[in-house]
Amino acid sequence: MKTTRRDFLAAGIGAALADPVALSAATRFHEFYASEILPDAAKGWVTDDDQRLSPAPALLWNKSPSAISENVISINRGNKFQPILGFGAAFTDGSCYLLNELAPSAREQLFHLLFHCSEMGLNVCRSCIGSSDHSASLYSFDDGSPDPDLKRFSIEHDRAYILPILREAKSVNPDLFLFSSPWSPPGWMKDDNSMLGGCMRHTYMPSYANYFLKFIQAYEQEGVSIQAITVQNEVDADQQGLMPACFWPQDYESAFVTDHLGPAFERAGVKTKIWIIDHNYNLWGRAIAELETPGVRKYTNSVAWHGYTGQPEWMMRVQSAFPDVEMHWTEGSPDHDDPEYLRCWATWGQKFSEILQNGCRSVTGWCFVTDERGGPNIGPYPLGGMLTMDSKTKDIYHSGQYWAMAHYSRFIRRSAVRIESQSSTKELAHCAFENPDGSLVLVITNPRARKTCELRLNEKSAELLLSANSVTTIVQPAAS
Secondary structure (H helix, E strand, O other): OOOOHHHHHHOOOOHHHEHHHHHHHHHHHHHHHHOOOOOOEEEEEEEOOOOOOEEEEEEEOEOOOOOOOOOEEEEEEEEEEEEOOEEEEEEOHHHHHHHHHOOHHHHHHHHHHHHOOOOOOOOEEEEEOOOOOOOOOOOOOOOOOOOOOOOOOOOHHHHOOHHHHHHHHHHHOOOOEEEEEOOOOOHHHEOOOOOEOOEEOHHHHHHHHHHHHHHHHHHHHOOOOOOEEEOOOOOOOOHHHOOEOOEOOHHHHHHHHHHHHHHHHHHHOOOOEEEEEEEEHHHHHHHHHHHHOOOHHHHOOEEEEEOOOOOHHHHHHHHHHOOOOEEEEEEOOOOOOOOOOOOOHHHHHHHHHHHHHOOEEEEEEEEOEEEOOOOOOOOOOOOOOOEEEOOOOOOEEEOHHHHHHHHHHOOOOOOOEEEEEEEOOOOOEEEEEEOOOOOEEEEEEEOOOOEEEEEEEOOEEEEEEEOOOEEEEEEEOOOO
């Protein structure tokens, strides 16, 4: 009989992943990281079947390579690649609704763990322009009959709990970078007159550009700055009309950016960046075609990606064609009913390494939190979040995606650069970074059996024991 994540939570299994242990792990992390660093030693943190982001013994370097020949990871600080903006998740309507249900003291404690620079340090997060599929209700900022002049435009819905949650997060981390995505324009702008499925209509593109502008300006007045927007969440999917979605053909998105949205931002002096595509790796050809369209790169130099279809290395086809184009990973979610939902850190540790190895400057997962049913939800696909909150007890459970992301976000600082790392085996996923202070961060994921690997840095080497189904982060101080 199949055991679902709902059964897993209801039975109380995995209680070790609830808030008390998360707090304990965070405390151990903070105390260990703040302690004295040995002059020629690197520190490590491990998540595996028995521990979550727990300190590991110091890693001592030798002056010559060991006899290990199979599992070797070599780090070359001389070859540097993309700068890193950061890591985070989405403040969906549903997530904000649930977070708002927490007692103020519990939310303050949770937000400190999520956003404070001494803890998980999440700093690149997504919000929704109107409702997404993870929403408590279906809404836009201008519902009703056609209103091309946007006389009815209002963000009143967001004032109830979305804007307060965003302001609270920014108060904990003032460096929070927010980007926003629409799942659908107002229904009257589309061919089916509904926010569920359908296609954008050319007629209303000028109104829709103004809609974006009003959204950014209204949020700014509420004390929440939006640093970037994507034109459309998942541009080539209408989800069979079962959830908020909108189909945008390639020429529609190009024309909207060059003829309407870009000029509207330019006239208003809006500095918010425009990101295109915001969908899966298999749209790499469309991304190249749009970037080649005359006028597009005047207003955008960024592509947003999802990880549901295709291979992450396909992003490099775009990067190779346009080396200066910025790439961001803006959505990916664990399966709500996956029985390994709470323990899939190795799966996500490997995915995050692949995303970063293939040029992305930021990694943003799907929603911050769902209830035990994967809700609130509009549509047929209740996906999992980084956290699950029991709707009755308000207990918080941490997904495997959460623990994997912690191995990156806690240690890799904004403006770090990815540096070259190479492995002699495909069994280990890895990614290395140099922080602005000169410290080095290496994240290694071992999804299989326990093994020993050798790390090589400059002329030094060190042996590292990797437990099975694990994610390990190594931090080398700047002085070495």
